[in-house]
Amino acid sequence: MTALVVLWIVPAAASAALAAAALRWAWGARQARQQTVAVLGLVPELAGEVPPGTGARAAAAAAAMAYRLGHDASAAATAARLASTHPDVLTVSGIPPDIAAVVHAASNAERGQAGGVAAVVRVAVAYARRLGEAGAQPSGALFTTVVEYPRGDERRAAAALVQLVQDGSSSA
Amino acid sequence: MAESWVVALAWVVAVAVAAASACVAHRRYAAARHAAVAGLVRALAVKDPYTGEHTARVAVYSGWIGEELGWSRRRLARLRQAALLHDVGKLAVPNVLLNKPGGLTEAEFREVQRHAHVCDDILGAVDVLRPLAAAAAGHHRRFDGEGYGAGECSRLSAVVAVADAYDAMTSTRAYRRALPQAVALAELRRRAGTQFDPACVAALLAALARRGEHHGLGHEQTEVVFDTAPPATGLGSAGVGSAGLGSAGAAERAVIASSAHRVRW
Numbered sequence: 001m002t003a004l005v006v007l008w009i010v011p012a013a014a015s016a017a018l019a020a021a022a023l024r025w026a027w028g029a030r031q032a033r034q035q036t037v038a039v040l041g042l043v044p045e046l047a048g049e050v051p052p053g054t055g056a057r058a059a060a061a062a063a064a065m066a067y068r069l070g071h072d073a074s075a076a077a078t079a080a081r082l083a084s085t086h087p088d089v090l091t092v093s094g095i096p097p098d099i100a101a102v103v104h105a106a107s108n109a110e111r112g113q114a115g116g117v118a119a120v121v122r123v124a125v126a127y128a129r130r131l132g133e134a135g136a137q138p139s140g141a142l143f144t145t146v147v148e149y150p151r152g153d154e155r156r157a158a159a160a161l162v163q164l165v166q167d168g169s170s171s172a
Numbered sequence: 173m174a175e176s177w178v179v180a181l182a183w184v185v186a187v188a189v190a191a192a193s194a195c196v197a198h199r200r201y202a203a204a205r206h207a208a209v210a211g212l213v214r215a216l217a218v219k220d221p222y223t224g225e226h227t228a229r230v231a232v233y234s235g236w237i238g239e240e241l242g243w244s245r246r247r248l249a250r251l252r253q254a255a256l257l258h259d260v261g262k263l264a265v266p267n268v269l270l271n272k273p274g275g276l277t278e279a280e281f282r283e284v285q286r287h288a289h290v291c292d293d294i295l296g297a298v299d300v301l302r303p304l305a306a307a308a309a310g311h312h313r314r315f316d317g318e319g320y321g322a323g324e325c326s327r328l329s330a331v332v333a334v335a336d337a338y339d340a341m342t343s344t345r346a347y348r349r350a351l352p353q354a355v356a357l358a359e360l361r362r363r364a365g366t367q368f369d370p371a372c373v374a375a376l377l378a379a380l381a382r383r384g385e386h387h388g389l390g391h392e393q394t395e396v397v398f399d400t401a402p403p404a405t406g407l408g409s410a411g412v413g414s415a416g417l418g419s420a421g422a423a424e425r426a427v428i429a430s431s432a433h434r435v436r437w
Contacts, residue, residue, distance in 0.1 A: 007176060011183035018190035025197035032204035032300040036211055039297050043215045046264040046290065086218045093211030094203065 036093055041081035043089075051132025055081045058121075058128035065120045065160040076120050079103050083125040112151035119153035123161055138165070205300045209253050212260050212294070220270055223259055226339055231255040233335035233376065236383070240375035241331075254307035255332050261291030261309070271346040288312050311336050314367045330369035334360065334376055337368065342388035353380075353388035 041055035058080035066076035079102040082090060090100045105118035106125065114122045123145060130141035142165055146158045217224025234255035238248045262270060265287050269280050276284060292309035295301045307328030313319045315330060341356035351359075357377060364370040379385075 003176070007179050007183065011187050015183075015186045015190040018187065018194045022190070022194040022197040025194070025201040028300060029197070029201040029204040032201070032208055032298065035298040035300075036204070036208040039208075039294055040211055040215065042294075042297075043219075043263055046294075047219060048266065086215065088218060089211055089215045092207070092214045094207030 033094065037078055037081055037095070040085050040089060040093060044084035050084050050129055051134075054084070054125070054128045054132050057131055058083060058125045061127055061161065061164070062121050062124035064164050065124055065157055066117060068160045068164065069120065069156060071117045071120060075099055075102060076117050076124070079106065079117065079121045080124050080128075083107065083121060112149070112154060115153045119149075120157045120160075123149055123154055123157040127161060201300075208298050208301055209256060212263075213256050216260055216263055219263060220267055222343075222345070223262055223270065226343065227256050227259050229339045229343070230258065230332065230335045233338055233379075234331050236379035237331045237335060237372055237375040240379045240382075241371065250304065251307070251328055251331060254304045254328050255335060257295060257301070257304055257308040258291065258311045258332050258336060259287065260294055261287030261289065263294070264290040273346045275347070285312070307332060315364075315369045316366050319367070327369075331372050331375075334368050334372040338376060338387075342391075344392060350387075350389045350392055353386055353391065356388055 038055075041059070044050045045052050045054060059077040062080035063073040063077040066073040075098065078095075079099050082095065082099070082103050083106055085103065087100070087104065090103060095103075102118050102121060105114055106121040109115075109118060109122075126148060127141060127145040130136055130144055131138060133141075142162065146162060149155055149158045213224070213227060216227065231252045235248055235252050238251045243251065265284055269276065269284055272280070288309050288311070292305050295305035295308055306326055310326060310329035311332040313329060313333070315333075338356055338360060341351045341359060342353060344350040357380075360368060360373045360376070364373040
């Protein structure tokens with residue numbers, strides 16, 4: 001009996017406990033990163049730099065547009081949420097470098113030069129900001145956004161946005 | 173017999189692998205928590221550099237108080253994190269109010285007071301920071317139960333309150349020059365038992381004496397340049413600092429100590 005306990009039960013229990021702890025911490029770390037992104041995305045809204053709700057709207061639009069265009073929807077949503085966040089804050093917050101690069105490209109690329117996911121983020125954020133402005137009409141915000149991006153990947157992102165809005169209207 | 177050894181060895185390996193996985197997962201969890209704290213602190217510093225430096229000093233002073241109180245390393249780490257985050261609610265307060273020279277109107281003061289509740293909301297939104305919310309957001313809760321802010325006055329928030337008030341009095345703000353250290357300490361002693369926990373005040377006094385630290389007018393760490401010299405008296409959001417040096421001087425450039433930080437309004 002002692003041999004059974006020592007050789008089997010104690011090590012099995014120890015392994016199971018350690019594995020459960022590892023899973024709990026891994027899950028906790030993942031949640032912490034996601035929630036940190038959400039809170040950092042709120043910072044410009046709290047400071048009054050962008051209309052309230054811009055981050056959430058931009059993330060939702062960017063994810064849907066990226067999915068339609070075959071890009072990484074999760075990366076697009078995260079980058080859209082963080083689009084107005086200061087680069088120093090991104091660096092110390094443990095945001096992956098590829099996401100930070102998308103945020104930087106979406107904010108700083110020349111008009112018409114943002115490519116891929118950065119183009120999606122740029123268009124999504126512009127649309128979300130316009131939607132949040134006082135007295136904004138969805139059709140007006142969409143038109144103004146599409147007209148603003150006539151070239152390259154940004155135009156493709158704007159076209160995807162138009163299709164999404166039309167699909168949403170027809171299914172309503 | 174040989175089989176038993178093989179089984180034992182296999183289990184040792186299994187436990188070692190599980191332990192290693194747990195260590196790695198725990199490090200990642202701690203890193204995620206550290207990143208969350210660092211991100212919010214940096215966001216605050218980017219928005220208002222004075223507040224960023226202020227929270228760093230409050231974290232140092234809070235650590236000194238906690239050490240004097242004989243707290244464990246783990247509790248001290250929590251205390252320092254809570255101190256770093258205690259003003260994160262000021263992300264929602266316009267800089268024009270944070271750096272306003274002179275007194276705030278009642279409406280403006282209520283706007284500034286909101287930072288305690290916003291702090292609680294922000295930290296409550298991140299599970300890994302939620303345990304710090306009460307300590308960080310409760311730093312304007314008085315020892316006697318009055319005051320404002322979210323949550324109760326816990327031991328951690330009592331320490332942060334003393335450190336916060338001490339730094340507010342010994343650093344130059346747009347609305348008031350730094351007070352001499354003796355004046356600041358006298359103010360803390362006067363309010364011990366009502367606004368501040370007496371044990372925390374005593375611990376700060378002991379820590380400063382033991383370290384031979386000098387702060388306040390003439391000992392400022394950073395050079396603050398103002399277009400118009402701030403007055404010598406004025407109250408901060410903690411309601412301390414009324415014991416000033418006299419009437420304000422004429423408009424002048426007041427260069428106080430080391431690195432340049434221009435406040436404009």
